[in-house]
Amino acid sequence: MKKGMCMMLTLLMAGSLAACGNSQADAGKDEAKKDNSSEKTKISFALWDEVQKPVFDEIVEKFETENPDIDVELQLTPWSQYWTKLDAAMGSDSAADVFWMNTYLPKYAEAGVLEPLDEYIEKDKVNMDDYVSVVKDAYNYNDVQYCMPKGMDTVQVFYNKGIFEKYGVEEPQAGWTWEDMKNLAGQLKAKIEEAGSDEYPILMELDPQPSFFNFINQSGGYVLSDDMKKAGFDQEGTVKAYIDMVSLMDEGLMPGSEVLSDTKGTDLFLSQKGAILFMGSWKTAVIDEASFAEQVGTIAMPAKESGNQSVIGGLGYAVNSSSKDKDAAWKLVKYLAGEESNKMQAEAKIDVPALISAQQYYKAEHVDVNVIFDVAETGFPFPTSSSVAEWLPTVNEISAKIFAKELTPEEGCKQMQEATQSALDSES
Numbered sequence: 001m002k003k004g005m006c007m008m009l010t011l012l013m014a015g016s017l018a019a020c021g022n023s024q025a026d027a028g029k030d031e032a033k034k035d036n037s038s039e040k041t042k043i044s045f046a047l048w049d050e051v052q053k054p055v056f057d058e059i060v061e062k063f064e065t066e067n068p069d070i071d072v073e074l075q076l077t078p079w080s081q082y083w084t085k086l087d088a089a090m091g092s093d094s095a096a097d098v099f100w101m102n103t104y105l106p107k108y109a110e111a112g113v114l115e116p117l118d119e120y121i122e123k124d125k126v127n128m129d130d131y132v133s134v135v136k137d138a139y140n141y142n143d144v145q146y147c148m149p150k151g152m153d154t155v156q157v158f159y160n161k162g163i164f165e166k167y168g169v170e171e172p173q174a175g176w177t178w179e180d181m182k183n184l185a186g187q188l189k190a191k192i193e194e195a196g197s198d199e200y201p202i203l204m205e206l207d208p209q210p211s212f213f214n215f216i217n218q219s220g221g222y223v224l225s226d227d228m229k230k231a232g233f234d235q236e237g238t239v240k241a242y243i244d245m246v247s248l249m250d251e252g253l254m255p256g257s258e259v260l261s262d263t264k265g266t267d268l269f270l271s272q273k274g275a276i277l278f279m280g281s282w283k284t285a286v287i288d289e290a291s292f293a294e295q296v297g298t299i300a301m302p303a304k305e306s307g308n309q310s311v312i313g314g315l316g317y318a319v320n321s322s323s324k325d326k327d328a329a330w331k332l333v334k335y336l337a338g339e340e341s342n343k344m345q346a347e348a349k350i351d352v353p354a355l356i357s358a359q360q361y362y363k364a365e366h367v368d369v370n371v372i373f374d375v376a377e378t379g380f381p382f383p384t385s386s387s388v389a390e391w392l393p394t395v396n397e398i399s400a401k402i403f404a405k406e407l408t409p410e411e412g413c414k415q416m417q418e419a420t421q422s423a424l425d426s427e428s
Contacts, residue, residue, distance in 0.1 A: 039069070041328045045336075046075040046096035048082040052350045059344055063335045070328050083389075090322075097323040098332050101147050101316045105139060106228075106386040108318070114146045115319035120330045121145060131337075135314040135354040138381040147316025148337035151351030154281045154375040155210055155301065155310040158367070162295040163199055163275040167191035172276070172299050178244070181276070181302040185253040188275055202254040203265035203274035206403050208396065209382060210265075210280050213311045215241035218304035223383035223395075224424075231391075231420035233413045237306065242402050242409035244304075249403070257403040280313075281372045284364055285349040293366040300375055312379035314354055391423035 047056060053076050060072045075096055077085050083104065089095035090113045101108065108114050121128065128136050131149045139147035157172065164171045169187045172180070185201035192199050204211045216223055221238030224231060232238055248254040255268075269277040270290050278301065279287075287296055301308045317333045319326060335341055342358035345351045352372055353359050359373055385391075395416050402412035 040071045041069060041325050042071045042073065043097040043323070043325050043328050043332060044073045044075055045332060046077060046082075046086070046099035048077055048079045048100060049350075050076060050078070052345075055344060055348045055350055059336065059341045062340065062344075063332060066335075067331060070331065072332060090320075093322045095320050095322070097320050097325060097329040098336075099318055099320065100150070101139070101318040103138075103313070103382045103384040103388055105146060105316070105318075106141055106384055107389060109141045109144070109146050110386045113321055115321040115323070115326060115329075116144045116146060117148065117319065117330070117333075118145050120334075124334060126334065130356055132312075132314075132354045132356060132376050134312045134376065134379050134381050135316075138312075138314065138384075139316040147318045148333050149354035150315040150317060150337065151345065152281075152312055152314035152354045152376060153209065153352070154312055154372050154379055155214055155278060156281070156371050156375050157299050157301055158269065158277045158279055158287055159297045159299065160269070160272060160275050160292065160295055161297050162292060163188070163272070167195070171297060172302070174299060176299070176302045178302045178304045182248075182251075182253065185248075185276065186251075189252055198273065200255050200268065200274045202248060202276045202278075203269050204254065204260075204278035205265045206257060206260050206400065208392070208399075209311050209313055210278055212241055212245060212399060213383065214278075214301065214309070215244065215304065217309055217311070217380060218301075218306055219244070220306040224385060224420075228385040229424060231417050231424060233395075233417035233420060239409050239413045240305075242399070242413060246402065246405075246409060257400065257405075261400070261404075281352050284352075284367050284369065284372070288349075288364040288367045296366055298368040298371045300371060307378070310375045310379040311382050312376060313382045315351075385424060386427050387423040390426075391420040394419045394423075 045060065047053065053074070056074060060074055064070060064072060086095055086099065090111070095113070101114070105114070128145070132152050135149040135152045139145065139149060159172055161171060167188055169184060169191065172184065181202070188201040192201070206212070213223060216232075216238045219237040219241040221235040221241060222232035249256045265274065265277060266279055266283055266286070268274050270286070272292060287293065290296065301310065317336050319329045319333055323329045337355065339355065339358055342353040342355045343361045346353050346358055346361035349362065349364070352362050362369055398407065398412045398416050398419070401407045402409055407415070
């Protein structure tokens with residue numbers, strides 16, 4: 001009996017020791033996990049588009065899988081707060097390690113808050129010729145590459161084949177001119193009025209990129225000189241661009257600003273209230289999903305006196321010069337600008353890749369995306385300078401007054417020249 005009791009005690013003690021041993025082992029594993037977690041490099045990535053965020057959640061997850069030693073925090077800040085937050089954070093060295101950048105690049109480059117990427121690019125043998133040149137060059141400031149390209153925006157014409165067919169008017173043809181467009185629009189206007197209908201021959205949005213910045217360049221003018229030292233609103237071609245837009249309104253070929261300031265041109269087009277729409281590639285997915293999408297044609301803009309070149313915009317990925325983990329930040333930027341990330345963005349149709357090899361993944365069922373890629377070959381970058389945040393809102397405000405007939409094109413251009421040149425002069 002004593003022997004049996006001793007055996008039971010021995011078994012109990014062994015079990016207790018085993019349990020204790022297991023607990024210690026588990027605790028050791030948990031501690032190891034904590035150590036591994038604490039050993040990870042933590043970086044942050046800021047963006048402003050809530051529509052694109054779900055795709056970037058997936059992209060970041062893939063990056064972390066391939067780079068288990070890096071933990072990325074995605075920070076979404078609405079556009080209306082993005083730049084204010086970035087400025088405040090930069091001042092306190094608390095900005096994200098990686099963040100989206102746009103035409104405001106010169107301001108931040110001159111402030112020294114962007115990390116030059118040339119050494120990283122050279123070290124990892126990244127071929128910058130793999131990207132659309134206009135977008136790549138837009139993020140090269142004073143011969144320094146400050147961003148890796150993300151995507152690109154071009155401007156072209158979408159048109160409703162059904163409206164042209166309805167009124168028996170010939171569709172736009174490749175190589176058409178501004179006068180060809182006015183002729184087709186005039187025919188449409190006459191037949192629409194005869195039918196007592198209410199479609200508009202031409203639609204556009206009265207913003208710089210989808211409309212007047214293109215026409216300024218196409219008319220032989222310019223917004224800024226190549227060295228960004230001189231404003232070009234006093235140029236004959238610049239004034240003519242505004243005159244030509246106002247003429248479209250006066251001749252009833254396009255609705256006036258009282259209509260276009262109330263309802264976007266794209267929305268009118270999607271409601272089948274317009275035959276011709278000047279619009280950026282960023283609206284491709286929306287147009288491709290329209291109820292009449294199979295009736296949508298895509299064509300380059302009509303040529304004016306100096307061509308039909310498009311303003312090209314697009315975002316870039318920047319590294320914070322104050323980042324404590326620049327190597328990890330660069331690794332993320334290189335991945336974001338790489339094939340896999342661009343493929344995911346293209347397939348989700350949230351952006352047209354600036355990476356040429358990834359453009360094959362950007363597809364639409366009805367819209368001819370090849371027009372977008374063709375237009376990019378002859379485009380020019382969105383005009384910018386370090387004071388763009390000062391002069392661009394003024395240009396927008398005065399342009400709106402021209403379209404509302406509160407100022408003549410000549411009066412408005414004179415005011416824009418003075419305001420923009422003053423801002424440029426203050427940069428030096």
